Amino acid sequence: MAILPSWNSVSQRISLRTFTCQRSRSGFGANSSKPHKTCMSPSCELNTRILVLGYSARLQGGVTKVTGHLLRHMPEMELHPFLYGYTPRLYSIFRTFISFLAYCARLALNPGRYAIIHIIIGSPGDALRTIPYILVAALGRYKICLQYHTSTDIIMQGLPRSFIRTLVLRIWKLVDTQAFLSMSLARLHGDFACQATQTVVVIPNALDRNWHETEILPVTDRNRDIVFFGRWSWEKGVNDLVNALEKVTVPVECECYTNPPNGVHPAHCRLLPWVPESEVLRIMRTARILILPSYAEAYPTVLLEAAACGTPFIATDIAGIPDIVNESGAGVLIKPGDVRGLAAAIDMLMTDEDLWKTLSNNGKKWVSQLNTESIVAKWRNTYRNMLKGKGNSWTAPPP
Known part of the structure; x- marks a missing residue:
């Protein structure tokens, strides 16, 4: 990590x-x-x-x-x-x-x-x-x-x-x-x-203008711990996400906006249906962390949206994601499949408020050029x- x-x-x-x-x-x-x-x-x-x-x-x-x-x-x-x-x-x-x-x-x-x-x-x-x-x-x-x-x-x-x-x-x-x-x-x-x-x-x-005009909420005003946006499939790393949440030492809940499969009820996760972009903006700016533990990505727009909302993110070191993290200084990189590293990153961002503020401000400054x-x-x-x-x-x- x-x-x-x-x-x-x-x-x-x-x-x-x-x-x-x-x-x-x-x-x-x-x-x-x-x-x-x-x-x-x-x-x-x-x-x-x-x-x-x-x-x-x-x-x-x-x-x-x-x-x-x-x-x-x-x-x-x-x-x-x-x-x-x-x-x-x-x-x-x-x-x-x-x-x-x-x-x-x-x-x-x-x-x-x-x-x-x-x-x-x-x-x-x-x-x-x-x-x-x-x-x-x-x-x-x-x-x-x-x-x-x-x-x-x-x-x-x-x-x-x-x-x-x-x-x-x-x-x-x-x-x-x-x-x-x-x-x-x-x-x-x-x-x-x-x-x-x-x-x-x-x-x-x-990103559209409404993302750039979004005001950053302080961490104390955010009522969501973790959010995940994406298909509920192995290539999105959902199994790693579920396993990591069981290893986190602080109490957290993850809201997953996805295509909820029938009969699946993972611990510490709320599986919710897709929402329109206006709702994504509202949800993102009230979340403390965005997680994207994917095995297959390119240059995920959801990370740009998180940066625009001042929401630090945790993502895997694949494809174009290192470019986003390196240029923005707004997130934490982990290796694909590193469940312990993902859990440690969640613990760190949930407990270190100074680090959270630094990543949040970095992302908002960087995304203005996009x-x-x-x-x-x-x-x-x-x-x-x-x-x-x-x-x-x-x-x-x-x-």
């Missing part, structure tokens, strides 16, 4: 970097240059349409939330859902197939309407589902942006056969731009499917560079 440096001791804050991917030993380019000037005004709307392939708006989860945020603030974007359910039910499979046919018809009946196809991948299943979409876009000579909402190693591990992994990597080489949520995720991707003609961009998620205007402007700048057929060159910093 390690506590990352506080805000004042963090020398390098998150920056929105773009760099051209080249075949080098490190996997990234070695030549750097100044980035293009970015239009920071929301009025700088693109003169073309962007078709976003993502999840249905009725699905809960981080991918849906981030996609919805971009759609609300970028009128030039249009959503075409390719996923209608997290489980392979017959209805979801049928809807997914019909969605692909509708996608083909949409492009055929609207020639020239879309210049860029923006495809979001959040799981190994998405990597397979989006293969025909990428092929159709490549045949139609559209510019393709592939945005990863999970780490590449999770995608590769989740694909059943080596020839399928090879197929996916070859398909990824057809895209023009690959987008990641953090520099660590870009490094994990390495040069899997990166060619000298492709551009890699690093753009984190943004505002909608700057993130949207970066996306528009990326799209403009795609349309011009060029990308910024940037040297990836050392690990």
